[in-house]
Every structure is written in C-alpha cells, then in structure tokens.
Amino acid sequence: MSLLIVGSIALDSIYTPFGETADAIGGSAIFFSVAGSLLHPVQVVGVVGRDYPFAELDRLAARGIDWSGVEHAEGESFRWKAKYSYDLQSRETLETRLGVFADFQPKLPEKFRSAEFVFLGNIDPELQLGVLSQVRRPKLVVCDTMNYWIQSKKATLLELLHGVDVLMVNDSEARELSGDWNIHRAGRWILANGPKRVVIKQGEYGALLIEPTRTFYVPAFPLENVFDPTGAGDAFAGGFMAYLARTGSVSEDNIRRAMVVGATMGSYAVEQFGIRGFDGITLADVAARMRAFQDLTHVSLAEALE
Amino acid sequence: MSLLIVGSIALDSIYTPFGETADAIGGSAIFFSVAGSLLHPVQVVGVVGRDYPFAELDRLAARGIDWSGVEHAEGESFRWKAKYSYDLQSRETLETRLGVFADFQPKLPEKFRSAEFVFLGNIDPELQLGVLSQVRRPKLVVCDTMNYWIQSKKATLLELLHGVDVLMVNDSEARELSGDWNIHRAGRWILANGPKRVVIKQGEYGALLIEPTRTFYVPAFPLENVFDPTGAGDAFAGGFMAYLARTGSVSEDNIRRAMVVGATMGSYAVEQFGIRGFDGITLADVAARMRAFQDLTHVSLAEALE
Numbered sequence: 179m180s181l182l183i184v185g186s187i188a189l190d191s192i193y194t195p196f197g198e199t200a201d202a203i204g205g206s207a208i209f210f211s212v213a214g215s216l217l218h219p220v221q222v223v224g225v226v227g228r229d230y231p232f233a234e235l236d237r238l239a240a241r242g243i244d245w246s247g248v249e250h251a252e253g254e255s256f257r258w259k260a261k262y263s264y265d266l267q268s269r270e271t272l273e274t275r276l277g278v279f280a281d282f283q284p285k286l287p288e289k290f291r292s293a294e295f296v297f298l299g300n301i302d303p304e305l306q307l308g309v310l311s312q313v314r315r316p317k318l319v320v321c322d323t324m325n326y327w328i329q330s331k332k333a334t335l336l337e338l339l340h341g342v343d344v345l346m347v348n349d350s351e352a353r354e355l356s357g358d359w360n361i362h363r364a365g366r367w368i369l370a371n372g373p374k375r376v377v378i379k380q381g382e383y384g385a386l387l388i389e390p391t392r393t394f395y396v397p398a399f400p401l402e403n404v405f406d407p408t409g410a411g412d413a414f415a416g417g418f419m420a421y422l423a424r425t426g427s428v429s430e431d432n433i434r435r436a437m438v439v440g441a442t443m444g445s446y447a448v449e450q451f452g453i454r455g456f457d458g459i460t461l462a463d464v465a466a467r468m469r470a471f472q473d474l475t476h477v478s479l480a481e482a483l484e
Numbered sequence: 485m486s487l488l489i490v491g492s493i494a495l496d497s498i499y500t501p502f503g504e505t506a507d508a509i510g511g512s513a514i515f516f517s518v519a520g521s522l523l524h525p526v527q528v529v530g531v532v533g534r535d536y537p538f539a540e541l542d543r544l545a546a547r548g549i550d551w552s553g554v555e556h557a558e559g560e561s562f563r564w565k566a567k568y569s570y571d572l573q574s575r576e577t578l579e580t581r582l583g584v585f586a587d588f589q590p591k592l593p594e595k596f597r598s599a600e601f602v603f604l605g606n607i608d609p610e611l612q613l614g615v616l617s618q619v620r621r622p623k624l625v626v627c628d629t630m631n632y633w634i635q636s637k638k639a640t641l642l643e644l645l646h647g648v649d650v651l652m653v654n655d656s657e658a659r660e661l662s663g664d665w666n667i668h669r670a671g672r673w674i675l676a677n678g679p680k681r682v683v684i685k686q687g688e689y690g691a692l693l694i695e696p697t698r699t700f701y702v703p704a705f706p707l708e709n710v711f712d713p714t715g716a717g718d719a720f721a722g723g724f725m726a727y728l729a730r731t732g733s734v735s736e737d738n739i740r741r742a743m744v745v746g747a748t749m750g751s752y753a754v755e756q757f758g759i760r761g762f763d764g765i766t767l768a769d770v771a772a773r774m775r776a777f778q779d780l781t782h783v784s785l786a787e788a789l790e
Binding site for chain 2: 431473474475477
C-alpha cells in the first residue's frame with residue numbers, strides 16, 4: 179500500500195519564548211513525511227527552489243521518504259516567518275514569501291499515481307482537485323485546508339469535499355467552513371457535504387473523529403515542556419495516514435488506532451523545534467507512547483452504577 | 485458515608501443567545517446537590533435571604549437533599565446576573581449583589597460534622613478553613629476556588645490547600661494559582677503545595693485528573709445543543725463527590741470512574757437553563773451516558789504496532 183502526500187516544503191523561521199530558528203526545513207510535506215516514515219514509506223510531491231538545503235532532504239530519504247516527486251524550480255523556496263505568544267496559544271505570521279510555491283502545479287510521477295493512501299496537504303483546492311485527477315484508484319483520500327481557502331475558494335473546496343473520504347482540519351477551520359460555532363454540529367455539516375469522516379484537531383486539547391453515528395476523542399499527550407507547536411497537525415496527519423497504509427485497513431477500529439498514532443506524532447513534533455522532536459525516535463518509542471495514551475483515558479465502568 | 489457541601493445558594497439571571505432566565509435558583513450548592521443527589525443524599529450548608537423561593541428547595545428535598553444546614557438570614561438573597569457570548573465561550577458578569585452572602589459564616593449542624601466526604605465550594609478561603617475546623621474526620625476533602633480569592637487571599641488559600649485532598653478548579657484558575665501557563669506543570673505545582681490530586685476542568689474540552697504518577701483525561705460529552713454553561717463545574721463536582729460517597733472508595737480506579745460521573749453531570753447541566761437539565765434524569769440515564777463516555781475514548785491498541 180503506497181502513501182502519497184502533496185503539500186508545502188518550506189523554510190521556517192520561528193520565534194518562541196524558548197528560542198528561535200532561521201530557515202529550518204518545514205512545511206506540511208516535511209512534517210507529514212518525517213512523522214509518517216516512522217511507520218511506512220512516504221512519497222512526496224512538492225516544489226523547492228534552488229536554495230533549499232538538499233543535503234537535509236537526502237538525509238531524510240534514508241527514512242523511506244521518496245522525494246522524486248519534488249520539483250526543483252528556479253527561484254527562492256517558500257519561506258514562512260512566525261512568532262508565538264508567551265503561552266504558545268497564538269501566533270502571528272510575520273512574513274510569507276511564496277517564492278516557487280506561487281506557481282506550483284503538482285505533477286505526479288507515473289509511479290505515484292497508483293497510491294492507495296493520499297493526503298492532500300493544505301494548498302489551493304484547485305491544485306488539490308488536480309492531484310485527485312492524477313491518482314488512479316485511491317483507497318483513502320484525506321484532505322486538509324485552511325481559513326484562507328475557505329474564504330477565497332469556497333466553491334472549489336466544496337467540490338473537492340465530494341471526492342474526499344476524510345476532512346482533517348482544526349477547530350477554527352471546521353467552524354468557519356460550516357458557519358457553526360458548535361464543533362459537533364460543524365462536524366455534522368461537513369459529513370453532509372461529502373466526507374464520510376471528519377477529524378478535528380484541537381491543539382493542546384487533542385483531536386476528535388466524527389463519524390455518522392460515533393465520535394472518538396483522543397487527548398493531547400500531557401507534556402510539561404512544549405517548545406514549538408509548528409507542524410503538530412501535519413505530523414498528526416502523517417502518523418494517521420502512515421498507520422493506515424501500514425495496516426492496509428480503514429475499519430472503524432483501525433481509524434481509532436490511527437488517531438492515537440497521529441496524536442503520538444503530534445506530541446513528538448511539539449517537544450522540539452522543527453522536526454528535531456523526531457530525532458532518534460524508534461517504533462518501540464511510538465508503541466510505548468501509544469500505550470501511555472491508552473492509560474490516559476482508561477477507565478473501567480463495569481457495574482459502576484449497579 | 486455522608487456527603488457535605490458548603491457553597492453559595494443564589495438567584496441567577498442569565499442571558500444566552502437562546503433565551504434568558506430571571507432569578508432562577510442557582511449557585512454552587514444548588515448545582516452540586518441537584519446533580520449529586522441522583523447518586524447519594526447531600527447535606528448542604530449555605531445561606532439564603534427571606535426572598536428565596538423556599539418551595540423550590542422543598543421540592544428538591546425529596547431528592548435527598550438535606551437543607552437543614554441552610555441559614556435563613558434577614559435581607560436579600562445572593563443575586564448574580566451574567567451574559568454569555570454568542571458561542572458561549574465567554575461571559576460577562578453584569579451584576580453581583582452579595583446580600584446575605586456578604587456576612588455568611590458557615591455553621592455546621594452537629595449531625596453534619598461527621599461527614600466523610602466534604603466539598604468546599606468556591607467561597608472565601610477563610611470560611612473554607614472554618615468549615616474544615618468543624619468537621620471531625622473526613623475521608624476526603626475536595627475544594628474549589630476562583631481567581632478572585634487567588635488574587636486577594638493567596639496566603640490563606642495556600643494554608644487551606646494543606647488540609648485538602650483534591651483541588652478542583654478550572655484551567656485559568658490552575659494557571660493563575662501556580663503562575664504557570666502549562667497546565668501539566670501547573671498541576672505539578674499544586675501537587676507540591678498540599679493536595680494529593682488535582683482536577684482541572686476545561687469546559688467544552690473535558691477535565692483532567694493529575695496525580696503524582698498518572699494523568700487521566702475525560703472529554704466533554706459531545707453535545708450539538710448547549711444552552712447554558714452555568715453550573716457545569718459544580719454539577720461535575722456533585723457527581724464526582726456523590727459517586728465516591730456512594731461507593732465509599734477513593735481508590736485510583738474509583739476516582740477515574742468519579743471523573744466520568746462528573747463529566748456526565750456537567751453534560752446534563754449545560755443542556756438546559758439552570759438546573760432544568762436534571763429534570764426527569766434517572767440513574768439508568770446516568771449509567772447509559774457513562775457507557776457512551778466510555779465508547780468516546782475506547783480504542784484497542786493490542787498489537788497495534790507489532
């Protein structure tokens with residue numbers, strides 16, 4: 179089962195109360211693939227400029243990340259500069275320089291077109307539709323978006339949703355898309371507009387999986403030290419998708435397990451700057467943290483009120 | 485095992501986007517005892533003025549609420565008027581009239597002094613200390629507070645914490661008390677200052693139980709219609725304490741079950757204005773909703789990453 183992501187590949191400059199980075203590798207495709215490759219090989223489609231640190235991509239290739247779908251374009255790589263508040267609860271974008279990302283037109287290499295698991299990272303919904311038209315018979319299509327596209331390209335986004343199995347967004351995006359502030363009604367609205375499931379990420383509070391007749395909740399891992407929230411949502415997506423691709427099943431039970439894998443990957447992402455939280459993490463570490471997640475909500479109610 | 489609460493008994497006037505109430509019965513002791521009495525008799529200590537709707541208290545007495553510790557003082561009852569934002573995420577206090585509550589000095593009837601389970605509702609920490617000095621050998625003392633007391637009577641509050649088994653507060657209170665915005669470090673700080681456990685309520689995100697070596701998370705029940713968040717935290721406390729009093733055990737497992745009972749009671753509280761969400765609720769309803777809570781976080785990880 180092959181796993182494909184189409185998304186941004188960026189150079190991030192991040193300021194937090196604990197330090198800063200300049201031109202560190204980032205973007206949705208980077209966080210997704212670094213997290214996902216702990217469980218399953220990842221195929222990436224994206225674009226970088228001539229100034230990108232290719233040695234870092236080469237180093238990551240050893241994890242099982244296939245960069246052959248990444249276009250090397252003339253010009254500057256996509257750069258994003260942001261500053262977090264003292265409590266990491268909010269952030270301000272200081273600068274966005276699209277560079278080569280401005281003219282990005284995803285083209286899938288022939289060998290990527292048979293991917294069974296497809297993640298459409300947060301890019302223009304027209305490009306996301308273009309990717310969908312290039313894959314043959316995906317088993318599962320999951321899609322992210324952001325408020326910018328909800329505001330500027332809602333009709334295209336709604337068209338896209340009908341080709342998507344799971345929409346994976348954060349709570350403010352779900353609210354804006356549905357026009358409903360109640361997160362469960364917002365989830366219902368999304369289910370009525372195409373996707374069979376919706377995953378709503380809630381940062382330090384965890385994530386919700388809303389299905390037609392059931393809801394699942396995975397908390398965020400309790401961390402006393404959070405350094406950089408950047409990329410947590412993309413790492414969640416990478417873990418979620420890679421677990422499904424690894425196991426090959428999209429059963430309800432398996433999707434719940436994938437939620438826990440996603441939350442585990444999100445927790446690694448925020449423990450260090452950029453992708454450094456994944457340094458040295460093994461499959462055994464992931465399994466151990468997943469067990470800790472299970473203990474976090476474990477309660478035995480047998481005969482609790484007899 | 486007897487269960488005692490000392491707290492406020494108020495007349496609430498609440499404005500939400502869905503309607504309003506005027507002089508409805510409320511306050512921490514009301515929400516606590518209405519929720520708790522579904523599981524176990526509740527003894528209440530508080531004060532009301534001559535204008536309180538005593539017929540309503542009489543009606544509630546049939547549920548097993550013992551009002552004999554409620555002082556009837558000359559003057560007006562405590563009144564609180566508040567308005568919620570369109571999304572119920574924030575509220576503004578429009579008016580607080582303390583009335584007879586200004587001179588409240590809790591005096592426990594002799595038969596209440598042997599209570600095993602004691603809840604100190606959010607009142608002046610000097611009065612909470614005064615209550616503690618009147619109970620003989622409580623098995624479990626749980627205490628609430630608010631930012632007002634953290635700011636104005638911190639030394640007294642810190643003294644109180646050393647006589648308390650569980651501090652039960654919301655996240656902003658835990659942050660203000662500890663001076664730490666990270667909720668898990670805030671919990672550690674509280675554990676280092678007296679209580680053996682801390683329960684941190686997070687509104688629509690659920691609640692955390694932080695113990696020295698474990699953390700437990702119970703989500704909020706997924707509700708598509710929330711009418712009035714007032715009293716949810718006190719109803720949570722009532723369910724939590726009444727379950728422990730009913731079962732007589734403060735084991736780790738039982739405290740986790742009590743967290744689910746608390747979250748269940750909080751969910752009833754917000755479904756209607758004031759205490760109306762508890763109308764007609766039976767023990768079987770509570771048990772059914774508790775099972776729904778369990779499904780909400782249920783995931784089987786056996787061999788997930790083998």
